[in-house]
Amino acid sequence: MPNVNMLTRPQSALPGQPGLITLSPEEKAAGKWSRANLQRAMELMHRDGVLAVAGVVDIDHVKALREAMDPVARKVAASKTKLSQFNQGFATNFLMSPLLTNKDLLFDDVYANRFVHSLIEAYLGPDIKIHLCTANVAMPRTQDRQRVHKDLPWIHPLAPFIVNLNLLLCDFNEHTGSTEFWCGSHNTTAWDQVFPSKDAGAPICDVADDCLEARRLERPGSQVDLPMGTVLLRDLRTWHAGMPNHSDEWRIMTAVEYAASWYPEPARKQKAPLSAKPILEKYTKTDLDFVPDAEWESFAQNWDFVDPKAMKLPSVPGADEGTAEGGEWVTLNAIREEEKYDRKV
Ligand SMILES: O=C(O)CCC(=O)C(=O)O
Numbered sequence: 001m002p003n004v005n006m007l008t009r010p011q012s013a014l015p016g017q018p019g020l021i022t023l024s025p026e027e028k029a030a031g032k033w034s035r036a037n038l039q040r041a042m043e044l045m046h047r048d049g050v051l052a053v054a055g056v057v058d059i060d061h062v063k064a065l066r067e068a069m070d071p072v073a074r075k076v077a078a079s080k081t082k083l084s085q086f087n088q089g090f091a092t093n094f095l096m097s098p099l100l101t102n103k104d105l106l107f108d109d110v111y112a113n114r115f116v117h118s119l120i121e122a123y124l125g126p127d128i129k130i131h132l133c134t135a136n137v138a139m140p141r142t143q144d145r146q147r148v149h150k151d152l153p154w155i156h157p158l159a160p161f162i163v164n165l166n167l168l169l170c171d172f173n174e175h176t177g178s179t180e181f182w183c184g185s186h187n188t189t190a191w192d193q194v195f196p197s198k199d200a201g202a203p204i205c206d207v208a209d210d211c212l213e214a215r216r217l218e219r220p221g222s223q224v225d226l227p228m229g230t231v232l233l234r235d236l237r238t239w240h241a242g243m244p245n246h247s248d249e250w251r252i253m254t255a256v257e258y259a260a261s262w263y264p265e266p267a268r269k270q271k272a273p274l275s276a277k278p279i280l281e282k283y284t285k286t287d288l289d290f291v292p293d294a295e296w297e298s299f300a301q302n303w304d305f306v307d308p309k310a311m312k313l314p315s316v317p318g319a320d321e322g323t324a325e326g327g328e329w330v331t332l333n334a335i336r337e338e339e340k341y342d343r344k345v
Pocket residue numbers: 087088093094136137138146151177178179180240241242243
């Protein structure tokens with residue numbers, strides 16, 4: 001067999017699961033990644049758009065987060081009455097806020113982890129900014145799967161610009177409704193999203209069916225199989241989908257998004273509580289709007305895509321509100337009307 005280089009192998013020979021790097025005791029003691037692990041992490045991130053990282057968060061911190069967030073997730077779910085309170089159009093997955101006003105849950109290795117930051121900075125460049133803090137819940141005993149999508153309802157840059165960090169608060173596998181990822185989709189497709197109509201300026205999150213079917217032949221999506229406490233880094237351009245959770249567990253992962261320094265400040269930032277500012281800004285900047293704790297708590301668990309008083313995701317340049325600086329949103333990813341995948345045809 002010839003020794004075929006990884007990067008020139010056909011996509012179909014590449015694994016469906018993302019690669020994994022594990023922090024060694026020597027790296028932990030030195031406070032930094034070895035050169036070899038850093039190189040491996042960058043190769044995997046650029047190849048797959050997703051990377052699993054083990055050994056960077058204390059498992060007792062993960063258990064504490066799980067214990068505190070599980071009852072809140074149940075309560076939030078019980079209060080939901082409308083589809084707009086769920087994510088991606090199915091009443092199976094929803095967003096909740098991590099409990100950022102509980103100082104006993106503000107762990108450095110979760111919100112200010114230098115090992116994680118250094119991987120993200122190697123990928124996005126220096127001076128990363130926290131852009132979003134949330135959590136994804138897959139409700140137990142559910143049947144529906146989300147459509148394959150990118151969390152990007154706008155014409156996004158064609159270079160790494162936001163990395164999402166998920167911390168898995170239980171074992172993630174097909175039984176517990178782990179996320180399906182389409183490794184490599186971040187850099188092999190660009191004009192792949194559906195537009196609500198030909199004259200719409202911004203697409204919706206969904207990936208078009210023919211892009212999906214073409215890619216399925218090359219390197220199909222697969223659900224991750226990873227233990228509790230793993231950190232998953234995802235280039236936001238990577239296709240993925242929330243899946244049915246067959247178990248009795250409330251499957252939760254926290255999410256923190258980091259943006260590249262050159263990514264514009266959103267005109268409307270996500271709100272966060274003032275008491276969490278010191279930890280969130282310990283080593284990175286933020287693009288968050290800090291408000292008094294009591295004010296944040298009054299809407300933190302009210303996620304609803306149509307209620308104006310609900311918690312809001314940051315606005316997106318080139319779609320709803322332009323940029324905070326008022327500058328024009330530009331990207332090479334321009335698309336002619338006739339090239340758009342129109343939802344109505
Ligand atoms: O919870 C998951 O596994 C993924 C959910 C997701 O992709 C979403 O809600 O946009």
